[in-house]
Amino acid sequence: MAEPRRTEAKNFIQDRPGGYFTPKGIDRQAERHDRDALAQHVRLLGDTVPSPLPRLVTGDATIAPRYRADGPETSLYVGDCREILAKLPERGNVDLVFADPPFNWDVPYTGWKDGMPRAEFERFTYDWLDLAVDCLAPHGSIWVNVPDDLAAEVVMHLKRRKLAMMNWCVWHFRFGHNRDTSFILSKSHALWFAKDPENTRWNGDAVLEPTDRSTMYGDNRTHTKLHGSQGMRVPFDVWYGPYWGRVHSKNSERRPLHQNQLPEVYLERVILSTSRPGDLVLDPFAGSGTTSTVARAWDRRSISCEISDEFAASAWERITGVGMIHQGRSRLSFDQAKKAIQLFKVGSVDER
Numbered sequence: 001m002a003e004p005r006r007t008e009a010k011n012f013i014q015d016r017p018g019g020y021f022t023p024k025g026i027d028r029q030a031e032r033h034d035r036d037a038l039a040q041h042v043r044l045l046g047d048t049v050p051s052p053l054p055r056l057v058t059g060d061a062t063i064a065p066r067y068r069a070d071g072p073e074t075s076l077y078v079g080d081c082r083e084i085l086a087k088l089p090e091r092g093n094v095d096l097v098f099a100d101p102p103f104n105w106d107v108p109y110t111g112w113k114d115g116m117p118r119a120e121f122e123r124f125t126y127d128w129l130d131l132a133v134d135c136l137a138p139h140g141s142i143w144v145n146v147p148d149d150l151a152a153e154v155v156m157h158l159k160r161r162k163l164a165m166m167n168w169c170v171w172h173f174r175f176g177h178n179r180d181t182s183f184i185l186s187k188s189h190a191l192w193f194a195k196d197p198e199n200t201r202w203n204g205d206a207v208l209e210p211t212d213r214s215t216m217y218g219d220n221r222t223h224t225k226l227h228g229s230q231g232m233r234v235p236f237d238v239w240y241g242p243y244w245g246r247v248h249s250k251n252s253e254r255r256p257l258h259q260n261q262l263p264e265v266y267l268e269r270v271i272l273s274t275s276r277p278g279d280l281v282l283d284p285f286a287g288s289g290t291t292s293t294v295a296r297a298w299d300r301r302s303i304s305c306e307i308s309d310e311f312a313a314s315a316w317e318r319i320t321g322v323g324m325i326h327q328g329r330s331r332l333s334f335d336q337a338k339k340a341i342q343l344f345k346v347g348s349v350d351e352r
Contacts, residue, residue, distance in 0.1 A: 042160060046120075051123060077305045081307070100285055134162050139200050151189040151191065166194050167191075168190075179253075285303050287312075289318045
């Protein structure tokens with residue numbers, strides 16, 4: 001497949017079987033807005049709170065990981081990610097950042113107060129985002145997994161940093177947070193931004209999946225596509241299906257101690273599509289260690305940070321001992337795709 005730089009750009013050429021035009025105009029317009037100097041004048045609530053960074057990052061400029069392994073090189077630092085990112089020797093050379101930060105929902109994390117006043121929480125968010133962006137190589141990109149009530153602020157701040165939005169994806173899961181005062185939460189946002197949209201990693205061929213036209217309707221036109229991807233396509237920007245559910249107590253990926261854990265296939269899709277073998281992946285919030293576990297399985301170097309000693313020890317056991325359980329499951333075969341369609345019809349898509 002050709003390597004797209006923005007998801008859409010203006011196109012007047014009817015170049016697809018069936019007589020369709022490929023829309024290409026929307027994101028080019030968005031890119032101009034992303035990089036407009038007016039974004040620098042946007043004021044958010046967290047801007048009213050002084051940053052603690054000058055105080056946090058003073059002192060000894062040298063740091064060392066608590067845990068380290070080779071084959072590929074993998075490091076885990078223990079401490080506040082803001083202090084670590086500010087002093088990271090690899091600053092400016094990270095190919096990919098993935099972050100699943102605290103949501104400020106009063107989750108009883110070990111070593112972290114997850115219930116800050118809103119303005120302070122936003123200040124914390126902008127600070128770690130700035131530090132993570134500063135770690136990126138010129139071609140680097142960042143993914144952030146956030147809930148509804150933080151997505152807008154993260155988007156606006158990354159635009160203030162002059163990063164370009166490549167995709168706003170949604171991770172959808174069936175086993176949502178129950179509530180009776182509004183609709184049930186069943187998603188979080190996967191925000192992908194790049195420092196340079198014309199020079200960033202994109203490996204669409206690594207994450208191709210069967211098209212619905214082929215698996216559901218037997219449409220032979222999908223097998224006449226160019227670029228050697230007959231019957232296949234890049235995934236939609238809403239992610240769901242087998243192995244994509246929340247990692248609950250009966251899931252074989254589940255790690256003890258950790259209140260929240262992303263499924264391996266989520267990180268697999270991110271890492272395969274926006275990094276290359278040997279690249280360096282950074283996760284400021286290691287949690288259960290999913291990012292480094294998946295990076296290691298796919299021959300990527302990785303660095304992660306975790307504020308809790310207990311969580312760090314558990315994550316390292318998984319990263320270097322247990323390893324990835326569902327490797328390759330983010331990419332469905334035709335038979336698996338057809339089975340997934342049947343599972344959707346009966347409402348069971350989270351697990352095997």
